[in-house]
Amino acid sequence: MAVKNNNNTSGPTDDVVLDKPLASSPVALPEKQSDRWTESSSDWIAPPANKPAAFQSPRTAALIAQDLSVSYGKQHVLSRISFTLYQGDTLGLLGLNGAGKSTLLKILSGAMAPNQGTVKIGEHELYENIIAPRMKIGYAPDKPAVYPEFRVTEFLHFIARMRRLDRRIIKSSVELVIDRCALGEVRNRIIGNLSTGYQQRVNIAQALVHSPKILILDEPTNGLDPVQLMEIRELVSSLAPDQAILFSSHLLSEVNSTCNRVMLIDCGRQILDSPLKVLSNKKNNSFEVRLAKDGEFNLNDLPGIAHACRTKAGHWLVTGDSLTPEHLKSMLGSRGQQAIQINTEENYLESIFKQLATPAHEDDPVAGDPVSGDPSPNTTDTNEPGKKGNAI
Amino acid sequence: MTTQITLHELKLLLRSPFAWLAAGLLQLIFGWLFLSAVERYIEQQAIASAPTGGISNFLIVNFLAPVSIVFIVATPLLCMHLVAGDKQANRFNFLLSLPVTASQLVVGKFFGATIFQCVVLMIGAVLVTLLSFSTTLDVSHLMTAGLGLVLFVCTASALTLFYSSFSNRPVLAAFLSFATLIILWLAAATSGNGILQFASPSAHLHSFMQGLLDTRDVAYFLALTGILLTLGIWRVDVQRVRNSSV
Incomplete structure (x- = not known):
């Protein structure tokens, strides 16, 4: 399974997309790649790579984020985030509190321009054209952006008008979204008097009222009880085929149950971006590997490895479809590496996430880039994410 | 879209207990100022020393002019949010993620708040029109003074909106706006013909109160309101498009 560049704009396969090449990747879309794209109405169609033409099923790229960076003074909040969101994707944006999830979602929703990088929706650049791209986005912030003085239907009508929905269909759209979000029994109530859970539903309903092509939900299950949580998960799952959904959470279980693709960010850096099924551990094929010596060697370069992540000096987490300890050991041996220990991991994604939650390793003098698994020491300034202290 | 935002802002104000309280208090103050002005006029008439210029002039000096000072306090409070x-x-x-331009957002909000204040002002003006049943009023003089008040409210609203766009604390925006307006009012009251006198809205309002419709004063209010709104639009645009927390 090949490791692909994040800047590759062709349709996703089951390959893990790493942001390893970001450090040297060009900011602009490579011309040859963009030439392959065809425009269908307002969206781009990108044929998936690595498949014979006869079997290619083009997927629509709903949103393309390129090299997004945000910094406040010397503090880097986001660092060169790139990915493509396709129609039908439910991308779970996973990260600890303060990882940069909300900032990324604000940028993608059109509320805050990045210091560097571009967001393309259809043929429009999000921050060069204010109207057209934003009409395709539905954004529900983490804290419900509602007017507590308004009644539910009144608020949804207002948002529908603000989203420039055709006047003739506003009423039916509002009715539909009220039905979809199970707001019927509170439709005429003042929003400020509703429970947190209902306010969250109103928050999601306003994002859905214009049937956006891209739905951005920032921790939509915040403040919900278990029943409401299940309902929201079901709602998101039901929307998935028609829309591209970007869904942030700090709960792994939530992403596991709702999304078909996962992106992990930590300290503003992209740790991984992969279809969830690649990372799921159906065949006990995830391992923690301890190498005899730590050096420039990168386990992502090995064939059969879907994703590898260096956790500390000489320690790696690896996963692959048909990976076995013997296979791994022999591959390492062929590259002159010796594995001291290979332990089976219960769940690859969970293991990485656990590592994120673990305080930085003080005893790791050569902590490399956790994003790419590149073990070369990171010498960026101390405020930059990915510095030694932030290494997984 | 601007109309939608204006209507929305008006609805918000009409549902805000604070706005109703402020509007009620303003009517109370208007009524008190009006009645005391009329009472004084009647008293002076009774001792055969009727003020020169008739009741219209007397009302402008003793009712409409103080109302402009009341709005130095009221406008920042009503527009701070x-x-x-x-x-x-x-x-x-x-709001920035909606398909709405910064100018639509700012201008819509400005009109919403200004219309609300103008309605409050017009309800106060009903008191003056009631007098027309018993006496003859200098309508053009009163209309000119009223126009001056509306322009003053527009400028004060634009100033508060401008400060509001820089802060995430409404009270701070109200305080800065109030401080600016009061300093300029004091400057107009105490300085001669200096720059402060020219810059002060109160000084330009004075000619309206005298019944003079000077296009320079109209242009001053319109230009200042336009500049402040442009700065407010720029500020909102900067926050969205240029990612600046300035």
Whole structure:
């Protein structure tokens, strides 16, 4: 399974997309790649790579984020985030509190321009054209952006008008979204008097009222009880085929149950971006590997490895479809590496996430880039994410 | 879209207990000022020393002029939430994610707040029109003074909106706006013909109160309101498009 560049704009396969090449990747879309794209109405169609033409099923790229960076003074909040969101994707944006999830979602929703990088929706650049791209986005912030003085239907009508929905269909759209979000029994109530859970539903309903092509939900299950949580998960799952959904959470279980693709960010850096099924551990094929010596060697370069992540000096987490300890050991041996220990991991994604939650390793003098698994020491300034202290 | 935002802002004000309280208090103050002005006029008439210029002039000096001072306090309080309130309630980023330009957002909010204040002002003006049943009023003089008040309210609203766009604390925006307006009012009252006199809205309002419709004064209010709104639009645009927290 090949490791692909994040800047590759062709349709996703089951390959893990790493942001390893970001450090040297060009900011602009490579011309040859963009030439392959065809425009269908307002969206781009990108044929998936690595498949014979006869079997290619083009997927629509709903949103393309390129090299997004945000910094406040010397503090880097986001660092060169790139990915493509396709129609039908439910991308779970996973990260600890303060990882940069909300900032990324604000940028993608059109509320805050990045210091560097571009967001393309259809043929429009999000921050060069204010109207057209934003009409395709539905954004529900983490804290419900509602007017507590308004009644539910009144608020949804207002948002529908603000989203420039055709006047003739506003009423039916509002009715539909009220039905979809199970707001019927509170439709005429003042929003400020509703429970947190209902306010969250109103928050999601306003994002859905214009049937956006891209739905951005920032921790939509915040403040919900278990029943409401299940309902929201079901709602998101039901929307998935028609829309591209970007869904942030700090709960792994939530992403596991709702999304078909996962992106992990930590300290503003992209740790991984992969279809969830690649990372799921159906065949006990995830391992923690301890190498005899730590050096420039990168386990992502090995064939059969879907994703590898260096956790500390000489320690790696690896996963692959048909990976076995013997296979791994022999591959390492062929590259002159010796594995001291290979332990089976219960769940690859969970293991990485656990590592994120673990305080930085003080005893790791050569902590490399956790994003790419590149073990070369990171010498960026101390405020930059990915510095030694932030290494997984 | 601007109309939608204006209507929305008006609805917000009409549902705000604070706005109703402020409007009620303003009517109370208007009524008190009006009645005391009329009472004084009747007293002076009774001792056969009727003020020169008739009741219209007397009302302008003793009722409409003080009303402009009342709005130095009222406008900042009624407009402080325009942008800062949305920031405080975590709605501002959401508003920026809507397919609405910064100018539509700012101008819509400005009109919403200004229309509300003008309605409050017009209800106060009903008191003056009641006098027309018993006496003859200098309508053109009163209309000119009223126009001056409306222009003053527009400028004060634009100033508060401008400060509101810089802060996420409505009270701070109100305080800065009030401080600016009061300093300029004092400057107009105490200085001669200096720059402060020219810059002060109160000084330009004075000619309206005298019944003089000077196009320079009209242009001053319109230009100042336009400049402040442009700065407010720029500020909102900077926050969305240039990612600046300036």
